[in-house]
Amino acid sequence: MAFSFENHRYQFSFFQEHNTWSLIAAESTAPGLQNARIQVTYRRGGDRFYPLKHANWVASKDPSPDTAPPGEAMHITLETGPDANGILCHLHFALPADSPLFFWRVGLENRGRQSVQVDRIELLRAGHCPGNSQAGQAPASQLLGLAKQPAFFSNGWQSWNYTGVFDAQEKFIRTRLGPFTAPMRVNAGTPQPKEKGHFASDMFGVLGDPSQRVGILAGFLSQKQHFGSLEAWLRPPEPGLCLWANGDLTRLDPGATMLTDWACLYVLRLDDPDPLGPYLEAAARLHGIQDKLPPSQFGSPDQDEAAIPVGWCSWYQFFTQVTAEDIRRNTQSAADLRHQLPLELIQIDDGFEAYVGDWFECLPTFPNGMAPQATEIRRAGFTPGLWLAPFIVDPRSRLAHEHPDWILHGRFNRLVNAGFNSWGRFANALDLTRPEALDYACQVVDQAAHEWGYPYLKLDFLYAGALPGRRYNPSLTRAQTLRQGLQALRQAAGEETTLLGCGCPLGSAIGLFSPMRIGPDVSEDWEPVFKGVRIFIKQEPDYPSTRNAIHNILTRAPLHRRWWINDPDPLLLRNETRLSLAEVQSLATAIALTGGSCLLSDDLSRLPQDRLRIVQALLPVIGLRPQIPDWFDAATPAHLRLDLENTSGKWHLLALFNWRDQPADLSLRLEDFGLAAGFPAWGREFWTGETHYIESGALDVHQLGPHGVYLLAVRPHHPGLPQYLGSDLHISQGLEVMQWQPAAHALAFRLERPMSQSGSLELSLPARPDEAFFDDAPLEWEQSGEGRYRFSVALEQRASIRISWQTPAR
Numbered sequence: 001m002a003f004s005f006e007n008h009r010y011q012f013s014f015f016q017e018h019n020t021w022s023l024i025a026a027e028s029t030a031p032g033l034q035n036a037r038i039q040v041t042y043r044r045g046g047d048r049f050y051p052l053k054h055a056n057w058v059a060s061k062d063p064s065p066d067t068a069p070p071g072e073a074m075h076i077t078l079e080t081g082p083d084a085n086g087i088l089c090h091l092h093f094a095l096p097a098d099s100p101l102f103f104w105r106v107g108l109e110n111r112g113r114q115s116v117q118v119d120r121i122e123l124l125r126a127g128h129c130p131g132n133s134q135a136g137q138a139p140a141s142q143l144l145g146l147a148k149q150p151a152f153f154s155n156g157w158q159s160w161n162y163t164g165v166f167d168a169q170e171k172f173i174r175t176r177l178g179p180f181t182a183p184m185r186v187n188a189g190t191p192q193p194k195e196k197g198h199f200a201s202d203m204f205g206v207l208g209d210p211s212q213r214v215g216i217l218a219g220f221l222s223q224k225q226h227f228g229s230l231e232a233w234l235r236p237p238e239p240g241l242c243l244w245a246n247g248d249l250t251r252l253d254p255g256a257t258m259l260t261d262w263a264c265l266y267v268l269r270l271d272d273p274d275p276l277g278p279y280l281e282a283a284a285r286l287h288g289i290q291d292k293l294p295p296s297q298f299g300s301p302d303q304d305e306a307a308i309p310v311g312w313c314s315w316y317q318f319f320t321q322v323t324a325e326d327i328r329r330n331t332q333s334a335a336d337l338r339h340q341l342p343l344e345l346i347q348i349d350d351g352f353e354a355y356v357g358d359w360f361e362c363l364p365t366f367p368n369g370m371a372p373q374a375t376e377i378r379r380a381g382f383t384p385g386l387w388l389a390p391f392i393v394d395p396r397s398r399l400a401h402e403h404p405d406w407i408l409h410g411r412f413n414r415l416v417n418a419g420f421n422s423w424g425r426f427a428n429a430l431d432l433t434r435p436e437a438l439d440y441a442c443q444v445v446d447q448a449a450h451e452w453g454y455p456y457l458k459l460d461f462l463y464a465g466a467l468p469g470r471r472y473n474p475s476l477t478r479a480q481t482l483r484q485g486l487q488a489l490r491q492a493a494g495e496e497t498t499l500l501g502c503g504c505p506l507g508s509a510i511g512l513f514s515p516m517r518i519g520p521d522v523s524e525d526w527e528p529v530f531k532g533v534r535i536f537i538k539q540e541p542d543y544p545s546t547r548n549a550i551h552n553i554l555t556r557a558p559l560h561r562r563w564w565i566n567d568p569d570p571l572l573l574r575n576e577t578r579l580s581l582a583e584v585q586s587l588a589t590a591i592a593l594t595g596g597s598c599l600l601s602d603d604l605s606r607l608p609q610d611r612l613r614i615v616q617a618l619l620p621v622i623g624l625r626p627q628i629p630d631w632f633d634a635a636t637p638a639h640l641r642l643d644l645e646n647t648s649g650k651w652h653l654l655a656l657f658n659w660r661d662q663p664a665d666l667s668l669r670l671e672d673f674g675l676a677a678g679f680p681a682w683g684r685e686f687w688t689g690e691t692h693y694i695e696s697g698a699l700d701v702h703q704l705g706p707h708g709v710y711l712l713a714v715r716p717h718h719p720g721l722p723q724y725l726g727s728d729l730h731i732s733q734g735l736e737v738m739q740w741q742p743a744a745h746a747l748a749f750r751l752e753r754p755m756s757q758s759g760s761l762e763l764s765l766p767a768r769p770d771e772a773f774f775d776d777a778p779l780e781w782e783q784s785g786e787g788r789y790r791f792s793v794a795l796e797q798r799a800s801i802r803i804s805w806q807t808p809a810r
């Protein structure tokens with residue numbers, strides 16, 4: 001017998017004799033799945049049990065309101081059991097009225113007299129994959145519409161972890177550094193496949209087919225109950241997909257219940273301008289943060305710019321060697337530079353604390369403690385920020401010696417390894433289910449925020465709260481433990497404190513943190529290097545390096561202003577790094593076009609003028625989320641598109657990156673950015689200042705440097721009208737313009753910048769100007785091409801420009 005329902009998008013059926021279900025899209029060519037399995041595993045004593053194996057399903061009334069689907073929906077609840085151990089299972093399936101997603105979740109209840117340990121709640125096993133291929137009674141499972149050329153978009157567990165697409169010929173990217181980084185990189189429970197064409201992901205993933213331009217997203221809307229994992233097989237004849245909630249062998253006591261987070265499926269088009277949007281927004285809504293969602297596609301700069309941090313961080317110049325004097329000197333430099341570089345935040349990073357864990361004792365390099373430091377920063381007119389890693393503990397710390405029972409232990413009562421850290425040591429983790437341990441972490445945050453005076457806290461290495469181990473309270477999953485720990489920190493910090501999450505499992509942080517680090521650390525090198533040695537770690541996906549940072553800045557751009565403000569890590573500007581100018585420009589472009597925080601981390605007193613100009617052009621931050629047209633076609637996307645609009649009109653900002661190690665001749669094709677090919681347009685490249693007329697929808701880019709970027713402002717040509725073509729004042733090449741007033745023989749507009757700045761701008765005019773004024777002084781100009789004129793300006797924040805011309809001679 002089958003239970004089924006449908007809406008205009010999907011038809012859902014559950015076949016009770018085999019515990020399988022199908023979701024078929026109404027559109028015949030769209031992907032779908034047939035006879036997906038559902039399975040639960042728990043243990044009791046040494047034995048494993050599968051309570052759904054001989055399930056006898058009955059439709060039941062929804063047992064409680066908190067299991068009801070979000071929003072208005074068609075839904076059904078099925079119940080089976082109790083089994084011989086007293087375990088009862090519920091399945092909840094829902095088709096919402098106002099969302100293109102399909103939702104389902106699983107509930108367990110222990111009505112027996114003994115505890116059991118929940119191992120794995122598999123919500124989906126579909127297509128061609130192990131466990132589904134065995135011949136037997138159950139009908140074959142199929143993933144429809146994705147078999148031609150399957151590829152998989154994998155999301156990493158926490159801030160630093162690699163996120164990107166893999167094709168069937170590739171292998172999953174795994175760390176080779178074993179116990180050094182595995183705790184930071186691998187969510188216990190998510191496999192790390194070795195064979196070609198076999199991949200894994202955390203929380204959500206997309207199985208797609210680039211040849212058909214369609215895909216199916218599977219994932220969880222939250223990670224409050226369990227960490228969710230996915231596995232994908234891209235082998236012929238057909239791909240396979242599995243989605244499960246990790247039970248972590250959590251104890252389910254008599255009378256206790258366990259309910260998974262909502263899982264969801266969503267059929268998408270790879271070329272949709274915002275393919276992940278409906279999923280990310282559904283998750284945001286479930287966490288009560290939908291109000292932060294930005295407005296339309298064609299955006300003007302962020303109205304709520306203040307929410308996006310702009311400032312300086314000590315880490316990438318001083319690392320653990322930082323001193324109070326370095327902070328003082330840089331605060332002073334930031335104050336001296338203010339009229340040229342309006343920063344707001346001065347954030348002290350790792351290196352002040354006696355030991356990680358002993359947060360109330362400072363190193364001799366911070367002789368006065370952290371409170372006076374905050375006062376100095378505030379007096380200089382900046383927001384003081386401070387780094388803390390409240391969930392990890394240095395084994396040499398006083399904390400570790402005085403409270404060994406607060407530290408997470410694992411098998412054979414050994415300390416759990418929390419990874420190799422910046423101070424050249426392995427760290428341990430707090431057991432957050434020990435009330436005293438969590439209280440201590442909260443006290444640290446409370447004291448930093450309210451007694452030392454830091455309204456901005458960077459909370460780092462947060463994954464350590466969710467490492468596998470034997471916890472004081474064994475009836476909480478790792479995800480529940482971490483979520484409760486993060487909630488407690490949020491409460492201790494108070495709503496008025498800005499919390500930046502770092503090294504943090506993404507799903508656990510939604511609604512609690514803003515901003516959130518979404519990639520590996522930047523570094524002075526393009527590729528990972530350890531003490532000058534490249535071999536072996538060059539391909540490490542999460543290891544600090546500018547290449548790795550940019551990769552995730554691009555692949556995780558869709559999260560920005562959905563779940564939080566993305567933190568891309570700082571722009572490194574100084575000449576003394578091993579980054580080429582092209583690489584610095586690529587990092588600057590990636591940061592600016594993805595809309596997140598804009599931080600610097602160079603010694604500000606030594607920043608050369610030409611490098612200062614780069615960050616000037618990034619302020620104010622644009623703040624918007626771009627489109628990534630090739631998000632499913634390249635490991636590291638090479639295309640970004642941002643649609644902008646203001647008084648001067650509408651334009652497109654298009655970035656084309658060269659990720660090769662050699663210079664490349666590229667073709668920038670408007671079509672590749674999802675733009676109609678045909679319209680004649682002006683294109684001004686930001687980094688070179690070159691302007692081109694684009695007639696046939698494409699532009700040849702000659703010898704773009706290795707790891708470099710071509711950043712074009714494209715404006716449809718309006719013959720006969722004056723047009724702004726761009727400038728070197730702001731990277732948007734237009735958001736600096738206010739009050740654009742064209743008239744028959746004249747043009748007036750204003751420029752507004754948050755600083756004093758000089759540069760040049762370019763206009764297309766119907767005729768050669770005969771008069772031009774900057775405020776009331778004559779303004780020099782030169783012809784830069786046919787119908788194009790370049791004006792050099794030096795402004796103190798704002799200026800009015802007036803230009804007039806005669807009717808062109810016929």
Ligand code: 9PG
Pocket residue numbers: 160181184315349350387420421422423460502503521542543544
């Ligand atoms: C301070 C730093 C900075 C930085 C953080 C974090 O070994 N690792 O893989 C590793 C990764 C990141 C890391 C340190 C070590 O950096 O991201 O911004 O705050 O801690 O210690």
